[in-house]
Amino acid sequence: MALRVGIGHDTHRLGPDRPLILGGHPVPFDRGLVGHSDADVLLHAVIDALLGATGQGDIGDWFPDTDPAHAGVDSRLLLREVLSRLGQAVEVLNVDCILFAEQPKLGMHKASIRASLATLLGISDDRVNVKAKSGEKVGPIGRGEAISAEVIVLIDRHGPISPPPSGPPSD
Numbered sequence: 001m002a003l004r005v006g007i008g009h010d011t012h013r014l015g016p017d018r019p020l021i022l023g024g025h026p027v028p029f030d031r032g033l034v035g036h037s038d039a040d041v042l043l044h045a046v047i048d049a050l051l052g053a054t055g056q057g058d059i060g061d062w063f064p065d066t067d068p069a070h071a072g073v074d075s076r077l078l079l080r081e082v083l084s085r086l087g088q089a090v091e092v093l094n095v096d097c098i099l100f101a102e103q104p105k106l107g108m109h110k111a112s113i114r115a116s117l118a119t120l121l122g123i124s125d126d127r128v129n130v131k132a133k134s135g136e137k138v139g140p141i142g143r144g145e146a147i148s149a150e151v152i153v154l155i156d157r158h159g160p161i162s163p164p165p166s167g168p169p170s171d
């Protein structure tokens with residue numbers, strides 16, 4: 001058993017006329033997160049945690065936001081691509097997440113977001129935990145201008161990870 005840990009963090013701004021998607025789960029709200037992709041802040045942090053645990057750089061290496069191919073992309077597809085490239089060499093043991101949002105209140109959505117994440121990762125719900133914190137009315141989170149996510153993942157690396165076909169940039 002070769003245990004490895006990775007962390008991920010992401011922040012996106014809230015704006016009008018956008019769906020709010022967290023962990024692949026649509027959350028009803030009058031605003032959504034703004035970004036080059038669908039701006040799923042939680043999946044972006046999960047991806048960064050997985051890439052961190054496997055020494056594979058960060059999400060910007062893999063999916064540059066300057067690439068028009070990623071405009072408006074469903075972040076579930078990005079996670080799926082990372083998981084497929086990591087393949088059988090990686091078993092996700094558990095994922096713990098914190099969502100920071102003043103608005104909307106996420107308490108009632110935690111279970112659905114957890115189930116969505118577990119499904120996307122191909123693991124049971126009991127290996128995933130989702131916590132929600134408000135911004136205590138302080139800073140951009142507390143003013144309801146943005147949502148952040150922090151994620152830690154523990155994996156068991158069974159073998160070598162072959163480099164992706166196109167590969168993260170070497171620079």
Ligand code: MG
Nearest residue numbers: 010039041044
């Ligand atoms: Mg992001």
